[in-house]
Amino acid sequence: MKAVSKVLEESGIALLELEGRFDAYEEPQVRKWLDAQQAADRARLIIDLRGVNFIDSTALAALVRGTKMTREAGGELLLCSLRQPVRVIFELTRLDRVFPVFADVDGALAHFAKSDAAA
Amino acid sequence: MSASILYVEDDPSLRELVAYELSTDGYRIETASDGASGLAAASRAGQLDLILLDVQLPGMTGFEISRKLQEDPRTAAVPIIFLTARSTLEDRLTGFESGGVDYLAKPFAMPELKARINALLRQHQNARQQEAMSASGEMAEAAAIQRHLIERITPRVAGLEIFSHCRPAKEIGGDFYDFRLLEEGQLIFMVADVSGKGLPAAMIMTSARTALRGAAQHLYSAEAAMTQVNRDLYDDLTDVGKFITVFLGHYDGINQHLFYANAGHSLVVHCPAGGTCQIVEAVDPPLGILPKHFFARESLPLAAGDLLIVCSDGIFEAENPAWERVGYDRLLAWIQAIADRPAQTIGKKLLEQVNDFSEQWHQTDDQTLVVFKGVNV
Numbered sequence: 199m200k201a202v203s204k205v206l207e208e209s210g211i212a213l214l215e216l217e218g219r220f221d222a223y224e225e226p227q228v229r230k231w232l233d234a235q236q237a238a239d240r241a242r243l244i245i246d247l248r249g250v251n252f253i254d255s256t257a258l259a260a261l262v263r264g265t266k267m268t269r270e271a272g273g274e275l276l277l278c279s280l281r282q283p284v285r286v287i288f289e290l291t292r293l294d295r296v297f298p299v300f301a302d303v304d305g306a307l308a309h310f311a312k313s314d315a316a317a
Numbered sequence: 318m319s320a321s322i323l324y325v326e327d328d329p330s331l332r333e334l335v336a337y338e339l340s341t342d343g344y345r346i347e348t349a350s351d352g353a354s355g356l357a358a359a360s361r362a363g364q365l366d367l368i369l370l371d372v373q374l375p376g377m378t379g380f381e382i383s384r385k386l387q388e389d390p391r392t393a394a395v396p397i398i399f400l401t402a403r404s405t406l407e408d409r410l411t412g413f414e415s416g417g418v419d420y421l422a423k424p425f426a427m428p429e430l431k432a433r434i435n436a437l438l439r440q441h442q443n444a445r446q447q448e449a450m451s452a453s454g455e456m457a458e459a460a461a462i463q464r465h466l467i468e469r470i471t472p473r474v475a476g477l478e479i480f481s482h483c484r485p486a487k488e489i490g491g492d493f494y495d496f497r498l499l500e501e502g503q504l505i506f507m508v509a510d511v512s513g514k515g516l517p518a519a520m521i522m523t524s525a526r527t528a529l530r531g532a533a534q535h536l537y538s539a540e541a542a543m544t545q546v547n548r549d550l551y552d553d554l555t556d557v558g559k560f561i562t563v564f565l566g567h568y569d570g571i572n573q574h575l576f577y578a579n580a581g582h583s584l585v586v587h588c589p590a591g592g593t594c595q596i597v598e599a600v601d602p603p604l605g606i607l608p609k610h611f612f613a614r615e616s617l618p619l620a621a622g623d624l625l626i627v628c629s630d631g632i633f634e635a636e637n638p639a640w641e642r643v644g645y646d647r648l649l650a651w652i653q654a655i656a657d658r659p660a661q662t663i664g665k666k667l668l669e670q671v672n673d674f675s676e677q678w679h680q681t682d683d684q685t686l687v688v689f690k691g692v693n694v
Contacts, residue, residue, distance in 0.1 A: 254634070254682070256512060258560070259513060262605070262606055263558045290583035290584070290599065291602065291603060293606070296607065
């Protein structure tokens with residue numbers, strides 16, 4: 199699985215773009231990325247799943263951990279661009295009601311911008 | 318089975334010569350001419366026993382390739398021999414630091430390369446056997462305990478035929494199902510799946526099973542039991558970074574009706590007698606996600622001819638060698654075709670179809686299947 203990490207310097211939002219199969223073998227690198235963001239005090243994270251065609255329970259557990267970590271640090275983990283097979287898994291596990299999910303990165307960024315404006 | 322070697326070398330004549338020599342000796346060789354294709358081959362390979370790396374490669378050097386291989390848990394334990402035209406002390410130290418186990422300067426004598434390969438493979442195999450022997454005793458015992466906990470004589474309940482099956486992907490896993498017969502024809506059953514697999518999932522499974530069995534017995538309803546257990550397990554699940562999907566049902570044999578709570582579990586399929594099979598979607602997320610969640614009470618009829626199937630994702634995520642998955646639609650079609658049969662027939666036939674589909678390809682996830690068929694009392 200390909201993973202590309204970017205940090206948006208102005209807002210301090212960290213973005214991770216994933217492509218391929220997100221399963222137990224690929225989970226460690228996402229876990230490492232989450233730990234790295236925590237170490238850098240970045241609690242506003244976006245994970246872009248537009249390239250992900252498969253996700254298993256180990257991968258979901260990593261995302262859940264990310265959600266709990268960011269919430270504790272006063273931030274949020276947003277997901278975007280879920281493909282159909284992944285969306286179905288989120289719906290069946292009802293994790294679609296736990297993660298804020300957006301159609302694309304712009305939608306996720308707008309969400310962070312709105313919470314800035316409201317603050 | 319003969320050892321499998323990956324050889325990355327950009328010089329085509331050297332590559333062909335070494336590949337030829339080693340394959341005549343009975344090794345299975347795969348070659349690559351640069352880092353990118355070498356890494357791709359390594360991640361595709363099922364079992365790699367040794368990697369031969371030329372250091373001077375275009376693009377990624379052998380050292381860089383080796384470091385990448387160390388980062389991937391699948392390839393980190395595979396021994397690496399560097400082959401190089403340069404062999405200063407500095408190079409050799411860099412080689413060992415980046416994960417290499419041995420170092421051979423070019424031009425090398427073929428008998429020496431073969432001797433070093435043999436020695437490394439023998440050592441690697443011995444180490445693996447040692448590990449397997451010391452682990453296997455304890456693992457075998459753990460597997461026996463888990464089998465004992467899971468294998469229960471399927472209870473007889475008036476009004477229901479039941480088929481149940483659970484096969485872990487490794488010796489032990491995170492799936493389980495459980496039945497408990499209460500007085501007056503009431504049956505409590507649960508099917509659960511801890512995220513992840515193998516030993517870590519199994520360890521969580523045992524405490525979850527205890528908590529769920531206790532709560533289901535003492536609390537009146539499935540949804541109350543689920544709410545309580547979620548609270549009890551939330552901190553532990555957060556600490557170990559896992560969640561559990563659970564289907565907890567309470568079958569009322571007198572009214573032939575099923576009350577249940579579903580914490581993010583899939584797949585659940587319900588077929589009314591003579592009707593269309595439908596996927597029953599969960600209303601609540603799995604245990605360990607939301608700390609103070611109240612689970613919902615749901616119900617479904619389970620009278621004569623009605624069918625309820627609860628399975629774990631090892632069933633519909635089963636893959637064949639072409640990377641195709643069984644998938645929800647195909648599984649639903651299989652169920653629809655035999656929905657009018659008895660529970661045992663349905664259960665056995667579905668397992669047979671999953672096995673046929675996956676063509677005995679390696680099972681990557683625990684497989685649990687429970688079938689309930691309503692019958693005339």
